[in-house]
Amino acid sequence: MSTIKIGGATLNQMPLDWAGNISNIKSAIQDAISKGINILCLPELSITGYGCEDLFLSHWLPEKALSFLPEIAEECINITVAVGLPLKYGGHLYNCACVIKDQQILGFTAKEHLANEGVHYEPRWFSSWQSENDAHININDNQYVLGQPIYNIDGINLGIEICEDAWQNRRPAIDYAEQNVDVILNLSASHFAFGKKKDRENIAIPASEDFKCVYVYTNLLGNEAGRMIYDGEILIAQYGKLIAQNQRFSFENYQIVSTNVAIPRLQTVSHQDIIDEDINKSPLQNDFTSKEEEFAYASALALFDYLRKSWSKGFALSLSGGADSSACAVMVSQMIKRGVEILGIETFLSKIHREDLIKKATVSDNPVKFISSNIFTTVYQGTKNSGDATFDSAKNLAESIGATFYHWNIDDEVNSYTEKVEKALGRKLKWESDDLALQNIQARSRSPIIWMIANIEKYLLLTTSNRSEGDVGYATMDGDTSGSIAPIAAVDKHFVLQWLKWAESSLGFHGLKDVNSLTPTAELRPPEQTQTDEQDLMPYNIIVEIEKLAIKEYKSPLEVLNILKKKNLEPENLLKAHIAKFYQMWSRNQWKRERIAPAFHLDDFNVDPRTWCRFPILSGGYKLEIEEMMNE
Structure with missing residues (x-):
């Protein structure tokens, strides 16, 4: 049976990094040629990067992207390549794929459906292609087709979908199928979220069956612009069967997956022959599937890219011995382990701009711990309200992963601030009347010192707030x-x-033993008050249930009550109180969420108003809605 070789190449790009982006594109094309690939799919907007935001509104950015097409085309010797870029036509900007064959540009496919939900704002920058007819665009005195054409590649009919196009019921592939398209390439910039891999498979694999084609899906890779993570997924399917995929979350600049496929329209073979053919029975690359695995490997990639792309020298962390800071510490250690495993010591250190460590790291008995001690500093900052258990937890974890560990007491700083305020007010501050101020001054007193460490070392300072704290403002600004x-x-x-319990058992972070035995507490009140987070707030599993309905699904307090009381999570009077408390604290603390440090988008929703959830800083706070719920 005669075959062709089809592949996808994921790329780790960055907005405005013209040299790096074009280098990755060229390297991927050259590698594909060496592998004998005939048709190669690159990701969406891979020349500029997807996350250029309002720079897409400029005149020069699309023109700059277009200027690189000739040198990309020069690389395309005996290969057909689809590459993404923005393209201006008729006063509008379109998100396009350029198809190049044998160094010649064949035309441009424009995106029809623009993503405009969750973290996406594409209609702010792009116009959707709505014409049923293709147009023609003049570039450098050459005329090319623009729209949603079918490209003839040596007798093979090729169509293009761009990311969101494939997620819509009325997708371009429907029209392509009516015109006997053999291959559909999907250029994507699909942000990572837990479980999204299955959603993509449910788009790509059935499409190959429904439209009787080879379907190639190629995503961007890495933390491109700061918040979004792209997992670099590549899927190749034919006749409803996944025939090739990669392992996501690579630390490499690019990654290629390819496979041989037969095009039955051009052969004397049947659909069943294709299914039975041995070339479609090669083993698939294993990938990460559980939520715990995805969190570990997505976060490691995000930290790696953020570190190297910001040109910082390492990380600093105020390590309290509690769950949140311990999770951040493990994530950094996992990043180092993964980097050394994938890239090797020398390449990993070169990519994070720490060539100064290469010589000693390569002769170290434990290079991961050596690197950790030189790029990761942790500090335990205790007060009279801190306990031995949290100190031991922090110290043991830091030592187990090799991080530099300092510890000191900040009571002098706290007392200095407190005494000044007491003198100004003419009275002593007491826990009975000044609880919030006395708690917050401890947390705030830790900040200047750890910032000093970060500034001295030229490190990124990791902050440890989680989404549950963001929901209810349980954090000290x-x-x-x-x-x-x-x-x-x-x-x-x-x-x-x-996840911390999973990381201890499944990733081998045995230094988590102590933290996994502790009850979460801020340790800001006197020890005799036995402060715990859940006593201050409510059970964390209740917060999760409420936030999913209230924030992700925009339900009212009464709607949340009617749904959750059927689950018998707790007595109804207590559930009402917790729902009311959640909405009240949510409403009062939007100003805090506006000031959260840049966060990685990991779940299918978040509370960062700059990427997903917008809410007024000032509002009526659901007063009437809460009353209606309480009277139910």
């Missing part, structure tokens, strides 16, 4: 929220607690 990046702000506390 300019205290535990203070930092450069918030790696767990998009996941709930209930998940963090579960």
Whole structure:
């Protein structure tokens, strides 16, 4: 049976990194040619990067992207390549795929359906292609087709979908199928979210059956612009069967997956012959599937890219011994382990701009711990309200992963601030009347010192707020929220607690033994008050249930009550109180969410108003709605 070789190449790009982006594109094309690939699919907007935001509104950015097409085309010797870029036509900007064959541009496919929900704002920058007819665009005195054409590649009919196009009921592939398209390429910039891999498979694999084609899906890779993570997924399917895929979350600049396929329209073979053919029975690459695995590997990639793309020298962390800061510590260690495993010591250190460590790291008995000690500094900052258990937890975890560990007491700083205020007010501050101020000053007193460490070392300061705290404002602004990046702000506390136990048993982070035995507490009140987070708030599993309905699904307090009381989570009077408390605290603390440090988007929703959930800073606070619920 005669075959062709089809492939996808994921790319780790960055907005405005013209040299890096074009280098990755060229390297991927050259590699594909060396592998004998005939048709190659690159990701959406891979020349500019997807996350250029309002720079897409400029005149020069699309023109700059277009200027690189000739040198990309020069690389396309004996290969057909689809590459993404923005393209201006008729006063509108279109999100396009350029198809190049044998160094010649064949035309441009424009995106029909623009993503405009959740973290996406594409209609702000792009116009959707709505014409049923293709147009023609003049570029450098050459005329090319623009629209949604079918390309003839040596007798093979090729169509293009661009990301969101494939997620719509009325997708371009329907029209392509009516015109006997053999291959559909999907250029995507599909942000990572837990479980989204299955959604993509449910789009790509059935499409190959429904439209009787080879379907190639190629996503972007890495933390491109700061918040969104792209997992670099590549899927190739034919006649309803997944025939090739990669392992996501690579630390490499690009990754290629390819396979041989037969095109039955051009052969004397049947549909069943294709299904039975041995070339479609090669083993598939294993990939990460559980939520715990995805969190570990997506976060490691996000931290790796954020570190190297910001040109920082490492990470600093105020390590309290509790769950949140411990999760951040494990994420950094996992990033180092994964980097060394995938890239090797020298390449990993070169990519994070720490060539100064290569010589010693390569001769170290434990290079991962050596690197950790030189790029990761942790500090336990205790007060008279801190306990030995949290100190031991922090110290043992830091030592187990090799991080530099300092510890000191901040009572002098806290007392200095407190005494000044007491002198100004003419009275002593007491826990009975000044609880919030006395708690917050401890958290805020830690911030300047750890920032000093970060500044001295040229490190990124990790802040440890989780999504549950963001929901209800259970965090001290300019205290535990203070930092450069918030790696767990998009996941709930209930998940963090579960994940830490999984990381101890499944990833081998045995230094988590102590933290996994502790009850979460802020340790800001006197020890005799036995403060715990859930006593201050409500059970974390209840917060998770409420936030899903209230924030993700926009339900009213009464609607939330009617849904949750059927689950028998707790007595109805207590459930009402918790729902009311959640909505009240949510409404009062939008100003805090506006100031959360940049956070990685990990779940299918988050509370970052700059990427997903917008809410007024000032509002009536659901007063009437809460009353209606309480009277139910």
